[in-house]
Amino acid sequence: MSPQPPGPGSWTLDATHCERAHSGYLSSRFAENYTQGMRESMARYGALLDTLECRLVDGFTYTSPRPLGAPPGARTPPAWLFWMLVRLVPPLRARTAVAAEVMRTRRWREDVHHFSTVLWPRWQQRLRALAQQEPTRLDDAALGEHLRECDAALWDGLGEHFQLSLATIVPVGDFAAHVVEWTGCTPGDVMALLRGHSPASLDALQTLDAVVSALRTRPDARAWLDAPPAEALERLRTDEGELGAAARTWLWEVGERVLSGHDVHEPRAIEVPGVMVRSLVQRLNAPATTSPQEDPVAALRTRVPAEHRATFDELLHEARLAHPLRDGRSTVDFWTMGLARRALLEAGQRLTTRGRLRAPEHTLDLRLDEVLQLLAGATSPDATEAERRYTTRSRATCSEMPELLGPPPEAPPPAELLPAPAARVARAMNLYIDLMFREADRRRDDNTVRGIAASPGRTVGQARLVLGPEDFSRIVAGDVLVARLTTPAYNCVLPLLSGIATERGGLLSHPAIVAREYGMPGVVGARGILELIRDGDRIEVDGDAGTVRVLR
Numbered sequence: 115m116s117p118q119p120p121g122p123g124s125w126t127l128d129a130t131h132c133e134r135a136h137s138g139y140l141s142s143r144f145a146e147n148y149t150q151g152m153r154e155s156m157a158r159y160g161a162l163l164d165t166l167e168c169r170l171v172d173g174f175t176y177t178s179p180r181p182l183g184a185p186p187g188a189r190t191p192p193a194w195l196f197w198m199l200v201r202l203v204p205p206l207r208a209r210t211a212v213a214a215e216v217m218r219t220r221r222w223r224e225d226v227h228h229f230s231t232v233l234w235p236r237w238q239q240r241l242r243a244l245a246q247q248e249p250t251r252l253d254d255a256a257l258g259e260h261l262r263e264c265d266a267a268l269w270d271g272l273g274e275h276f277q278l279s280l281a282t283i284v285p286v287g288d289f290a291a292h293v294v295e296w297t298g299c300t301p302g303d304v305m306a307l308l309r310g311h312s313p314a315s316l317d318a319l320q321t322l323d324a325v326v327s328a329l330r331t332r333p334d335a336r337a338w339l340d341a342p343p344a345e346a347l348e349r350l351r352t353d354e355g356e357l358g359a360a361a362r363t364w365l366w367e368v369g370e371r372v373l374s375g376h377d378v379h380e381p382r383a384i385e386v387p388g389v390m391v392r393s394l395v396q397r398l399n400a401p402a403t404t405s406p407q408e409d410p411v412a413a414l415r416t417r418v419p420a421e422h423r424a425t426f427d428e429l430l431h432e433a434r435l436a437h438p439l440r441d442g443r444s445t446v447d448f449w450t451m452g453l454a455r456r457a458l459l460e461a462g463q464r465l466t467t468r469g470r471l472r473a474p475e476h477t478l479d480l481r482l483d484e485v486l487q488l489l490a491g492a493t494s495p496d497a498t499e500a501e502r503r504y505t506t507r508s509r510a511t512c513s514e515m516p517e518l519l520g521p522p523p524e525a526p527p528p529a530e531l532l533p534a535p536a537a538r539v540a541r542a543m544n545l546y547i548d549l550m551f552r553e554a555d556r557r558r559d560d561n562t563v564r565g566i567a568a569s570p571g572r573t574v575g576q577a578r579l580v581l582g583p584e585d586f587s588r589i590v591a592g593d594v595l596v597a598r599l600t601t602p603a604y605n606c607v608l609p610l611l612s613g614i615a616t617e618r619g620g621l622l623s624h625p626a627i628v629a630r631e632y633g634m635p636g637v638v639g640a641r642g643i644l645e646l647i648r649d650g651d652r653i654e655v656d657g658d659a660g661t662v663r664v665l666r
Contacts, residue, residue, distance in 0.1 A: 122187025135173025138479030151276020160213025287542030318605030343387035565640025567660035569629035
């Protein structure tokens with residue numbers, strides 16, 4: 115039976131961020147956290163939406179835009195009435211005034227600065243303190259308190275993530291909207307100008323390169339990499355010199371994060387040590403490359419009418435200033451989820467040993483209060499119920515879910531009906547969201563799928579289908595990653611890859627951003643790619659044409 119809409123209005127599946135259903139643990143508060151965070155972000159940036167409401171359906175994220183002051187499911191009023199409402203209704207007038215203040219003061223600068231100078235250092239300190247509490251060394255009472263602390267960090271981080279959403283959406287979307295209007299270029303041409311301005315997408319490579327640099331001065335240590343992966347990483351971590359310091363930073367920066375999704379049910383990178391060691395060996399053996407990159411700014415700037423070039427420069431500066439926040443705030447999420455996962459699995463191990471659960475990972479589909487109660491001696495939920503929840507959730511994928519629940523979504527009111535500053539905010543939001551989620555029309559023939567050209571270049575390699583965490587261990591150097599989607603948590607495997615091709619995602623999706631940052635060919639939103647390509651196929655990814663071709 116097809117699922118029912120979770121409320122009035124049109125609900126769209128978010129298939130760009132999560133391939134699998136959310137765990138029972140995260141489902142307990144995710145929708146509420148998402149909705150409230152977006153509500154605060156909309157208010158801060160003068161959007162005429164109250165929020166982007168989130169509901170979970172069978173564990174999957176569905177969202178519905180909620181116009182400010184309108185009941186859920188209300189239809190868009192006629193243009194003449196909308197024009198009057200925006201100018202006469204006090205809450206809407208107040209929002210347009212906020213939009214004017216946002217564009218005048220460039221409010222995102224304040225948020226970006228606060229994140230980089232206050233929130234980020236504070237998070238590093240908080241998370242390092244949590245990481246130093248080794249769960250296996252805690253008694254049940256202390257483990258329960260540690261679980262609460264990890265839980266609080268996780269929800270605080272997600273709250274800040276959603277609250278900061280428009281701090282990157284508005285300046286990046288505003289820049290793209292202006293440039294497309296001035297030049298008639300494609301949004302892909304605009305996104306190329308943001309390459310090099312998502313440092314969070316490269317942090318895994320930077321810390322890895324520090325280990326590589328130290329290894330090159332220690333020929334004796336290279337033999338450690340021939341040991342079993344977990345042993346090799348431990349030898350590196352416990353080294354007392356520069357190599358050990360670099361390895362500990364790498365293992366902290368990358369190893370403790372969840373690897374392949376936005377949930378505690380995904381493994382931490384340290385749980386697949388073979389992938390980490392292969393990435394290190396590949397980087398160590400790779401020849402240095404210094405191929406010059408053509409400056410895309412100069413070429414596109416010449417297409418901008420002369421009277422707009424100064425504004426182009428200003429908007430580009432603002433977009434590049436705010437773009438790092440796109441994935442920077444996600445880094446916090448992956449760390450908090452990794453630490454929560456570590457603590458939940460330790461609780462699960464104890465409960466399994468005591469016969470209360472059948473497997474440690476079954477804690478991932480229990481609410482926090484249920485885990486704490488089981489640790490304290492409660493008998494409910496029992497092992498059968500915990501296993502049922504885990505099995506039901508782990509078998510579900512977003513490909514089985516309808517992309518739309520309820521009536522088809524209405525187009526937003528034309529931005530031209532709004533006062534100028536509010537119109538800029540609306541255009542920026544609409545375009546940014548379109549670039550994040552819009553995929554190519556489904557087009558394929560016997561050996562080719564067409565998607566969105568996300569990162570230029572062409573590569574030929576062996577397809578490595580990654581449909582779940584269990585597939586990461588099979589990635590080898592030179593593979594082309596083929597997946598439904600990726601997240602910035604894939605960073606630890608990117609040094610192994612020669613290209614990326616995904617079934618979901620738009621030009622501002624995670625795989626598109628990381629492909630550009632790593633300078634590898636990338637195609638996203640290639641619907642049907644998982645039907646055409648088999649694991650191990652020899653394929654060609656053309657990031658200029660937006661095609662993925664099987665060469666078998």
